[in-house]
Amino acid sequence: MTKIEDYGKYETAWCPGCGNFSLLEAMKSGLVKAGLAPDRVIFVSGIGQAAKAPHYLNANVFNGLHGRALPAATGAKIANHEMSVIVESGEGCCYGEGGNHFLAAIRRNIDIAMIVHDNQIYGLTKGQASPTSQEGMKTKAQPGGVLSERFNPVAVAVAMHAGFVARSFTGMPDHLSDMINLAIRHRGFALVDVLQPCVSFNKVNNFAWYKKRCRELPPDHDPLDWEKAMKIAMEWDEKIPVGVIYKNDRASFCDRLSVLGKGPLAERGVDKKELASILDEYM
């Protein structure tokens, strides 16, 4: 049995009061709920304050380039589909720099849980707008206010029939670890957009702001109902729904790759007989 202690405890580089702390604890607790030992997990992250998170627990970690966590994670999953692969990074990395990969991962339905730290601001580079920043929000880089409309990752994911789409908030640690557990267990692409305050740079969307708005979906919400989910995904301003908004049981990418039926690629050698028959075609 995997215990929470197996995932260790480390010093971090985060500001006191950062939402990342509760997300880190919820992550560990989600992993334990999912029954995963550290050596069966590969964390892939990009660049940003959130992308440092996998360094602060015990697991296999590939901390790659900004925006490129998803492709690296997709490669890792294809190489060894028996491993649980988790992408953990910020919204700038996942939806901004890596936006194209976000769309492609949903289309592939690659079996990866993508846990996005979404604080609606860039922390690492000290307070510029992020793809999810509220329109009109003033920052040093957008002194006249953000001109672009807020990117709605949940709505995009639902619109594209992503395998599993959830939202949570770092102020609801049990809910958050449940969402992480469900995302890890989902056999397909699973998004958890995690709202979290940035105490240093986002003075608008602070803890109280989220606390006031985040509402758990009613127990009778049917996540299989796409049209309903689409409607919920568009709710934001006064009431922000959290929970499993949408899911489906479409076969995952690796489940549709017949070549993986013979076991993980990482464990296979070269079959000389097959090689001979391949080369024979060139005679």
Place this chain on the structure above:
Amino acid sequence: MSVRAFNIAIGGEAGQGIVTIGELLSKLLVRSGYHIVVTQSYQSRIRDGHNTFYVRTCPDLIEAPQESIDLLIALDGETIPIHSGKIGAGGLILADEALACEDERCLRIPYKELSKEKFNSTAVLGVASSILGLDREKAAALIGERFGKKHPEDVKENLLALARAFDWAAGNNERSAKFPKVAAGGGGAVQFPKASAGGGARMMMNGNQAIALGAVSAGARFCAFYPMTPSTSVPLTLISIAEKAGLVVEQVEDEIAAVNMAVGASYAGAPSMVATSGGGFALMVEGVSLAGMTETPLVLVVAQRPGPATGLPTRTEQADLGFVLHAGHGEFPRAILTPGTVEECFHLTRRAFFLAEEFQTPVFVLTDQYLADSFRAVEPFDIGSLDFVRPGSGYAHGGGPTGGAAPPGGEAAAGATAGRSGPESGAYLRHALTENGISPRLIPGMSANLVVTDSDEHTEDGHLTEDLEVRILMVEKRLKKSEGLIKKSVPPEYAGDDAPEILLVSWGSSRGPVMEAARALRENGKTTAVLHFSQVWPMAPEAFIKYLDKAGRVVSVEGNATGQLAALIARETGFMIGDRISRYDGRPLTPEYILRKFDSLAGKGSSPGGKE
């Protein structure tokens, strides 16, 4: 030139079946014991335009294209005026009788009588094969194989068209009676040299197919790509054998995804590759740096075409040596292999996988459109002797860690199950400092050890650090691997006279044309040699500087405008190559081109090379 080669050109519009006819004729020649060098010249369009498929053939080994044409197979009227000036004495044109052709060398063929339009390609093949004296049964077997799999309903009609074409061209009619078979050689017709009966047991493949097959034989398990000419046939070949070979090939959203996906797959234990061309590779550059920093094995196939930007998408050039050499921010080791033949495409791609795995760094196979599309007759490989890479068996490669690293295996699960209290607690060190810079590599999930790596500067255990003392150690550790890479570099090939009057220096696909040009210069009475690089980086000057020093006139021969290898040699050795033959019109180097340019250089007088 004394080479007994015979050059066939098939010209026409895109969509007329030029490649189908060309490949079938090439295969028939290979099965009949001939060597071939195919050059494909095509426009960046799917229909219309003018395309040419050249098959230069010879019973003996040839390794270069030829400009003059002995047999022109014209599928449209435009082909004849475009190429007729290049048809040598006694050459022949094969054209449909419906095409206007004033040229007396033209044999006009009533294709309509020979086959339905649908099977025209087979009729063209039949006439050409018959005229060349190739075996009718071999041709029929080939048609059966080609159409039997995909269009069994068409086999009968195709065979009928083939038989009619063979009969017609055999001279059983008034018109062709004037044209004796080329093979018979009589009546002033061009001699088509007979291949010896013993030949035929060779494969036919082009450079990109050989790269794909080399990769699979070396244990490649994953390839990510975004389609880009002329690299695309590498992943397409892999896809055609993916089920049998047990690998995954994924067409991805962009080249950035491709390289990151390949690095991720390699980290998780699948020997991985990407294949692309100039602009696509430009998008991959940050990922190359990532492979260097995370010390993840990665093979990158870069098939060059003329740039800058979109350039000439379907033509050839050798102008990305400098780009590939310097691509990626920061300093890390790499190797660049530059195959000169189709066999080398196979063997050097294999070598790339072994080097990438051993030195845990990006390794390039740098080819170009000419070689990518050039079919050749290839001796069968000795499959039994072909080893493959085993990721994560790094303990056998690196000579062992100098300390700190846990042994591989199940029980060393310090980080995993014992609940270590900090990253420094004696767990597996992915980036352990060692004498040769190579850290023992483990694969996540293959033992209880945790494998941690980072694109940030990191400590031995792979966790990010801003400790500037560690930074120095890690830079030195990564660069230390260069020493091993140099030791394992393929030395340049030296062929020809000792201390020659002329030394031609070349790399990559220009090997064949340069070798043949050197033979011609030698026959003209000048002592000549070739110094050819099938690996351009890392470079070990002590392996070749003596040849440069001893030669009279040193001439670099490259398919680019600035002499990129010559510049690299100057940088690494201080030796300035005095003369340069460049080609950057999108066509491959040919022996004729090199000799023409050499003549105009010679007219200008020698510019002796030497150390500055």
